[in-house]
Amino acid sequence: MDRFRYRVKHQKMAPFHFISQLDLNRLWGRALRRAGLPIAYSQGFNPRPLLSFGPALPLGVESRAEYWDVFLTQKLSPEEISNALNKEVLPELKIEEVSSLLLSFPSINQSIKGVRYSYYFPYSIKERANLSPGEKGVEEEKRERVGEFLVVLFLFKEEKILYSPGKWAEILEKEWGEDPARIVKEQVLW
Amino acid sequence: MEVVNLEKALSRKEMLSVSRPARYIGREWNITVKEKEAIELSIALAFPDLYEIGMSHLGLKILYHILNSLPGVRAERAFAPWPDMGNMMKKKNIPLYSLESKIPLRNFDAVGISLQHELNYTNVLYLLDLAGIPLRSEERGEEFPLILGGGPCAFNPEPLSPFFDVFLLGEGEEAIVEMVEVLKAMRGEKREKVLSELAKIEGCYVPLLYSVSYHSDGKIKDISPPRVVRKRWVRDLDSASYPPEIIVPYLNIVHDRIPLEIARGCTRGCRFCQAGMIYRPHRERSPEKVIELAEKLVKSTGYEEISLLSLSSTDYSNIEYLIRELSFRLKEDRVNVSLPSLRMDAFSVEVARSLQEVRRSGLTFAPEAGSERLRRAINKGLTDEDIFRTVEKTFSLGWKEVKLYFMIGLPGEREEDIRDIANLVREVLSRGKKKGVHLGISAFIPKPHTPFQWVKQEKIESLEEKMAILRSLLRPLGRQVRYNWSDFEANLIEGALSRGDRRVSSVVERVYQKGGVMDNWREFFSLSRWREGFEEEGLDLDFYTHREREREETFPWEHLSSGVSKEFLWKEYQLSMEGKITLPCQEEERCYNCGVC
Numbered sequence: 104m105d106r107f108r109y110r111v112k113h114q115k116m117a118p119f120h121f122i123s124q125l126d127l128n129r130l131w132g133r134a135l136r137r138a139g140l141p142i143a144y145s146q147g148f149n150p151r152p153l154l155s156f157g158p159a160l161p162l163g164v165e166s167r168a169e170y171w172d173v174f175l176t177q178k179l180s181p182e183e184i185s186n187a188l189n190k191e192v193l194p195e196l197k198i199e200e201v202s203s204l205l206l207s208f209p210s211i212n213q214s215i216k217g218v219r220y221s222y223y224f225p226y227s228i229k230e231r232a233n234l235s236p237g238e239k240g241v242e243e244e245k246r247e248r249v250g251e252f253l254v255v256l257f258l259f260k261e262e263k264i265l266y267s268p269g270k271w272a273e274i275l276e277k278e279w280g281e282d283p284a285r286i287v288k289e290q291v292l293w
Numbered sequence: 294m295e296v297v298n299l300e301k302a303l304s305r306k307e308m309l310s311v312s313r314p315a316r317y318i319g320r321e322w323n324i325t326v327k328e329k330e331a332i333e334l335s336i337a338l339a340f341p342d343l344y345e346i347g348m349s350h351l352g353l354k355i356l357y358h359i360l361n362s363l364p365g366v367r368a369e370r371a372f373a374p375w376p377d378m379g380n381m382m383k384k385k386n387i388p389l390y391s392l393e394s395k396i397p398l399r400n401f402d403a404v405g406i407s408l409q410h411e412l413n414y415t416n417v418l419y420l421l422d423l424a425g426i427p428l429r430s431e432e433r434g435e436e437f438p439l440i441l442g443g444g445p446c447a448f449n450p451e452p453l454s455p456f457f458d459v460f461l462l463g464e465g466e467e468a469i470v471e472m473v474e475v476l477k478a479m480r481g482e483k484r485e486k487v488l489s490e491l492a493k494i495e496g497c498y499v500p501l502l503y504s505v506s507y508h509s510d511g512k513i514k515d516i517s518p519p520r521v522v523r524k525r526w527v528r529d530l531d532s533a534s535y536p537p538e539i540i541v542p543y544l545n546i547v548h549d550r551i552p553l554e555i556a557r558g559c560t561r562g563c564r565f566c567q568a569g570m571i572y573r574p575h576r577e578r579s580p581e582k583v584i585e586l587a588e589k590l591v592k593s594t595g596y597e598e599i600s601l602l603s604l605s606s607t608d609y610s611n612i613e614y615l616i617r618e619l620s621f622r623l624k625e626d627r628v629n630v631s632l633p634s635l636r637m638d639a640f641s642v643e644v645a646r647s648l649q650e651v652r653r654s655g656l657t658f659a660p661e662a663g664s665e666r667l668r669r670a671i672n673k674g675l676t677d678e679d680i681f682r683t684v685e686k687t688f689s690l691g692w693k694e695v696k697l698y699f700m701i702g703l704p705g706e707r708e709e710d711i712r713d714i715a716n717l718v719r720e721v722l723s724r725g726k727k728k729g730v731h732l733g734i735s736a737f738i739p740k741p742h743t744p745f746q747w748v749k750q751e752k753i754e755s756l757e758e759k760m761a762i763l764r765s766l767l768r769p770l771g772r773q774v775r776y777n778w779s780d781f782e783a784n785l786i787e788g789a790l791s792r793g794d795r796r797v798s799s800v801v802e803r804v805y806q807k808g809g810v811m812d813n814w815r816e817f818f819s820l821s822r823w824r825e826g827f828e829e830e831g832l833d834l835d836f837y838t839h840r841e842r843e844r845e846e847t848f849p850w851e852h853l854s855s856g857v858s859k860e861f862l863w864k865e866y867q868l869s870m871e872g873k874i875t876l877p878c879q880e881e882e883r884c885y886n887c888g889v890c
Binding site: 116119121122126127129130132133134136149162180192193195282284285286 | 299300304305306309317318319320322443542543544545583591592593594595596597626627651
């Protein structure tokens with residue numbers, strides 16, 4: 104049977120950051136089915152939609168750059184897929200982009216070089232925190248004011264995600280005495 | 294409008310500190326949020342158990358659909374939070390809110406609470422307390438919502454009577470619409486007036502309008518006025534409202550599939566079974582209607598499985614046709630069809646095979662008792678041979694395990710009946726090679742509106758002795774037999790509440806005040822807390838559980854009718870003691886005048 108592979112990029116914004124990766128996998132299977140897309144299924148007694156996900160996003164972390172691959176049995180335009188799926192999920196999970204891939208293209212896990220996260224802290228930490236770059240895998244750092252929050256962007260070193268975003272939160276909390284109000288995965292570096 | 298802003302109220306870290314925070318965020322697929330419509334009446338549908346349990350309940354889905362399809366009516370859901378979240382909400386002054394619009398429950402016009410299980414009673418108070426609603430109806434001013442109750446426990450809601458304004462007996466599809474009409478028409482009127490108007494609706498029980506007096510021995514002397522409230526039931530399932538779309542949760546709930554009710558009621562008349570009595574008569578939804586609903590539900594939800602629900606699904610007259618047709622139509626979408634339980638016969642095993650249930654390791658049956666004699670007494674007329682043939686067929690078709698449900702502590706049970714459970718298991722094992730048996734043992738609990746409503750419940754010590762005998766007999770059978778049994782302490786309290794009277798309500802309240810919540814979860818249930826509660830209220834737990842009632846005793850639910858007459862139930866009880874079977878009713882051909890139709 105013909106197979107066509109697509110990579111879907113979507114958001115996972117609050118409050119969906121409290122939905123686990125496993126729950127999300129089920130959600131996409133159901134959204135694909137509702138959208139009436141020609142999903143390819145696994146063989147066997149318990150056929151499942153052929154989906155493959157990237158590294159699991161920890162609970163409590165939002166994302167503007169989540170990815171998964173899906174196999175369809177018919178060739179469709181990426182726009183068709185993205186429009187159909189966007190009708191079946193809430194805006195917090197908005198599909199940003201769908202791209203068509205070769206079947207032999209490396210998996211998401213194989214392709215990821217780095218991930219960029221934003222940590223949103225209360226503005227009050229600005230005086231207390233000594234925000235110097237270059238430590239602990241922090242390659243780039245910016246400071247902006249968004250509402251009441253100070254935004255710190257961390258760019259992890261290529262090919263090496265030194266800490267999980269949650270671990271980073273712990274380290275920062277220890278140093279600055281505040282837990283980030285939000286953590287957002289901004290970008291995946293390929 | 295006041296709403297709870299969860300993101301502001303609780304930090305990311307605080308939300309992560311509670312188990313499964315997804316329970317509390319809402320935003321599921323297919324929820325109804327009425328943003329633009331002018332709302333005349335708002336009703337919160339509250340379930341006194343965890344999200345994963347409440348979201349699996351069909352009645353909630355049906356009422357949610359009916360209410361939200363009425364113009365000007367807003368219905369939103371709420372569930373009992375796990376105690377970690379409940380404590381957090383109390384600490385942070387977050388009132389219990391609806392999942393859709395995050396409106397505090399106390400700001401609704403009415404709160405409807407589903408009463409599925411006696412061990413949820415403390416959770417009812419937990420819901421009200423978290424919502425900031427005074428527990429007792431008499432303490433609630435006009436600004437608070439009306440508290441409505443329904444579900445199987447409404448057939449004896451006396452232990453909850455002071456906390457509720459109205460109970461609905463029986464099926465809600467039609468009655469809820471009538472109730473909404475009254476509530477809409479009487480907006481702004483005094484509660485007392487609204488209640489007396491609601492009481493005129495058939496099936497609506499307003500406990501405030503009744504008073505109960507007692508003899509010196511504790512038994513009920515009189516319930517007045519002598520007006521009996523009769524349960525509601527829907528004549529025709531095809532014309533009864535059924536949701537063409539249901540909410541799709543993100544969490545893996547207990548029954549994470551499309552529930553499609555194909556029939557209601559059961560003709561078998563098992564004497565221990567409350568559902569078999571209170572959901573009478575037996576009615577079926579036509580195959581055409583079921584298929585139409587199945588297709589709509591698959592499209593609207595994307596679910597991968599449909600479960601055909603009823604108390605005995607293989608009794609459905611057109612079950613083979615229905616399954617063939619459904620499987621054919623849903624094949625392309627890879628939607629599986631499943632049945633919740635199987636009757637113990639070859640036909641049912643064939644039906645299961647047609648469902649491709651082979652992909653599951655075992656099939657589940659409920660012989661309920663070990664000996665033919667005891668099965669006759671409970672009107673489960675299976676012979677040993679029926680059981681062996683069914684199991685043989687199950688094994689020969691490739692299933693590796695059978696799960697068998699039994700009850701212990703049944704009226705008239707003797708030690709030999711317990712031994713017969715083990716004998717039966719041994720024989721079952723001999724009917725297949727390398728096959729297993731999974732036993733589920735639960736304690737029998739006498740329930741109101743059944744032929745066993747008169748009997749005494751077995752004591753914990755005696756149940757434990759029986760369990761010890763059973764264990765010693767099962768041990769030599771080795772690893773092929775797995776078994777688990779129910780929590781006899783929790784079963785005792787379930788029994789006390791199930792046949793409790795109005796006085797027991799103060800025990801429920803006291804137990805809640807002592808910290809009792811989530812009593813149906815082993816990690817939270819505490820028998821000593823309940824014993825203290827009874828003692829401190831001067832009530833005798835044994836009076837409610839371990840006491841044989843006389844034929845003429847006035848039950849706490851005497852004024853509440855399931856349609857099945859007390860006379861019929863008594864006759865069935867007598868037949869049970871004589872070991873006689875009552876065959877399934879068949880409308881005109883074989884009617885026992887139970888009183889429902």
